[in-house]
Amino acid sequence: MVKIAGIEMKNPVMAASGTFGNEYSKLIDINKLGAVISKSVTLKPKAGNPPPRICETPAGMLNSIGLQNEGLDAFIKTTIPMFSLFEVPLIVNVAGETIEEYVHICKQLSKHSTVKGLELNISCPNVKKGCITFGIDPKATEKLVKAVRKSTKLPLIVKLTPNVTDITQIAKAAVKGGADVLSLINTVLGMAIDIKTKKPKLANITGGLSGPAIKPIAIRMVYQTAQAVKVPIIGVGGITTVEDAVEFFYAGASAIQVGTGSFIDAQAIIKIIEGLKRYQI
Amino acid sequence: MIQEDALVLDQKQISDKYFKLTLKSQFISNNSKPGQFVNVKVSPSITPLLRRPISIHKINKENNSFDLLYEIVGAGTEILSKRKVGEKISVLGPLGNGFTIKNTPALLVAGGMGVAPLYFLAEEMKKASIDAVILIGGKRSDSINCEEDFKKLGFNVFVTTEDGSKGEKGLIINLLRNHLNRQAIYACGPKAMLKEISKMAAHKKIGCQVSMESYMACGIGSCKGCAVKTKSGYQMACKDGPVFNAEEIIW
Numbered sequence: 143m144v145k146i147a148g149i150e151m152k153n154p155v156m157a158a159s160g161t162f163g164n165e166y167s168k169l170i171d172i173n174k175l176g177a178v179i180s181k182s183v184t185l186k187p188k189a190g191n192p193p194p195r196i197c198e199t200p201a202g203m204l205n206s207i208g209l210q211n212e213g214l215d216a217f218i219k220t221t222i223p224m225f226s227l228f229e230v231p232l233i234v235n236v237a238g239e240t241i242e243e244y245v246h247i248c249k250q251l252s253k254h255s256t257v258k259g260l261e262l263n264i265s266c267p268n269v270k271k272g273c274i275t276f277g278i279d280p281k282a283t284e285k286l287v288k289a290v291r292k293s294t295k296l297p298l299i300v301k302l303t304p305n306v307t308d309i310t311q312i313a314k315a316a317v318k319g320g321a322d323v324l325s326l327i328n329t330v331l332g333m334a335i336d337i338k339t340k341k342p343k344l345a346n347i348t349g350g351l352s353g354p355a356i357k358p359i360a361i362r363m364v365y366q367t368a369q370a371v372k373v374p375i376i377g378v379g380g381i382t383t384v385e386d387a388v389e390f391f392y393a394g395a396s397a398i399q400v401g402t403g404s405f406i407d408a409q410a411i412i413k414i415i416e417g418l419k420r421y422q423i
Numbered sequence: 424m425i426q427e428d429a430l431v432l433d434q435k436q437i438s439d440k441y442f443k444l445t446l447k448s449q450f451i452s453n454n455s456k457p458g459q460f461v462n463v464k465v466s467p468s469i470t471p472l473l474r475r476p477i478s479i480h481k482i483n484k485e486n487n488s489f490d491l492l493y494e495i496v497g498a499g500t501e502i503l504s505k506r507k508v509g510e511k512i513s514v515l516g517p518l519g520n521g522f523t524i525k526n527t528p529a530l531l532v533a534g535g536m537g538v539a540p541l542y543f544l545a546e547e548m549k550k551a552s553i554d555a556v557i558l559i560g561g562k563r564s565d566s567i568n569c570e571e572d573f574k575k576l577g578f579n580v581f582v583t584t585e586d587g588s589k590g591e592k593g594l595i596i597n598l599l600r601n602h603l604n605r606q607a608i609y610a611c612g613p614k615a616m617l618k619e620i621s622k623m624a625a626h627k628k629i630g631c632q633v634s635m636e637s638y639m640a641c642g643i644g645s646c647k648g649c650a651v652k653t654k655s656g657y658q659m660a661c662k663d664g665p666v667f668n669a670e671e672i673i674w
Contacts, residue, residue: 163645165662168424169515181647190657196638196648201469203640210647210657354469382469405640406464406472408426408515 147322151176158401187213202355206346239272265303265328280315287319310370368394384417457544461516462642530605534612560595621669
């Protein structure tokens with residue numbers, strides 16, 4: 143049993159936001175996970191970006207999904223009750239265009255006992271408003287986190303973007319605003335061009351890079367952030383094996399998330415949980 | 424669905440770029456229907472990273488295996504073509520919805536590699552005593568596959584190639600015009616072809632199902648990567664599809 147900011151978990155391994163839905167219950171025992179982070183929830187339903195939304199890159203993939211989701215009301219009506227059937231803490235990832243939206247969503251979610259924590263997405267690079275615009279500016283980060291902090295008693299995780307010059311500045315601002323935990327990193331802004339058509343491979347032109355390709359960036363940022371703040375850090379970015387996970391713990395993480403790794407091997411997250419038992423961390 | 428390391432029972436090169444891979448899986452061979460696919464990890468390496476969605480081509484009940492018919496189109500399928508008998512390949516499947524088989528005279532339209540799922544469909548139609556006509560189109564004679572296999576099922580097969588090296592010369596659409604007396608169309612192939620077929624089917628009020636291709640990541644509906652634009656918003660090719668009613672698609 144581990145406890146991160148008051149959230150009790152069987153182990154420190156979580157499914158990362160946007161990569162994991164109840165579909166995986168057909169392939170693995172979800173109850174074995176430390177926690178599941180939902181896909182980002184926005185106030186209104188979001189259609190998402192036009193296709194193509196993904197493309198493969200060396201040891202990685204670019205995505206520009208654009209936060210396609212059912213919206214807060216449907217999430218409360220269907221997804222929360224569905225997750226209440228599992229014995230795994232549900233942490234809801236929240237995305238907004240304005241401070242008021244984040245506050246409203248967090249307040250509503252806090253009324254549901256199935257929700258054990260909130261993760262603020264201030265780092266999605268694929269939408270025009272909100273999200274990353276907060277996460278690249280320390281002042282905006284602090285202001286947003288402070289406002290959300292007042293609206294909920296739930297453990298508050300803030301998910302940071304690597305698309306900044308100095309992540310420790312943003313990390314410190316989030317902690318100052320009242321973040322209990324930081325999770326990092328979200329995807330790295332990237333682009334790929336089809337040399338036959340001379341056009342970008344993604345309809346949205348740019349997208350977020352994930353997968354093993356970004357692991358060294360994530361390790362570096364977790365390490366730097368761990369030196370700069372005292373709150374627990376959840377490491378995420380390119381983890382596909384138990385060795386990857388262990389590397390994050392040595393960099394200073396208290397827990398980890400598996401995202402793209404689940405696409406490659408649905409059982410990766412279970413193998414990591416089992417594998418970690420061999421390590422003294 | 425299941426994720427398992429499936430034993431390679433056979434790997435045959437059919438022509439320059441086309442291969443047929445036979446994989447052992449009791450679960451997939453017993454639980455698949457035409458139009459469904461498997462998401463294949465072509466190698467355990469992190470490059471290429473993502474699984475490759477490939478249609479189920481044939482079920483071999485006698486030895487609990489299934490066939491994948493595929494074309495080398497990039498690095499992933501190139502690696503897949505080099506995998507050998509006795510090795511194991513991680514597959515996730517069966518995935519997707521598959522075709523809905525209607526009990527009316529059918530027209531199966533395949534562009535290039537589109538024959539892969541349509542052969543499985545034709546076998547099921549034969550079992551259900553549904554009459555089918557098969558149209559196969561391709562660029563050249565070496566991109567026409569399975570002609571004899573469909574004939575062995577007892578169905579009429581018409582072939583067309585863009586350069587005229589096999590069958591009639593021209594596009595499959597021209598061939599299609601002569602067969603619009605059928606009551607259900609099942610099509611798989613390039614998007615431009617599916618769009619034309621869908622227009623013709625709508626004009627003649629013939630029910631038409633199309634199997635849509637898309638880049639995919641998870642293959643099970645979690646990542647929202649393989650969006651297809653439909654009248655009811657973005658749907659996922661992997662979970663809501665890959666087979667859609669043609670009239671639902673916004674081309």
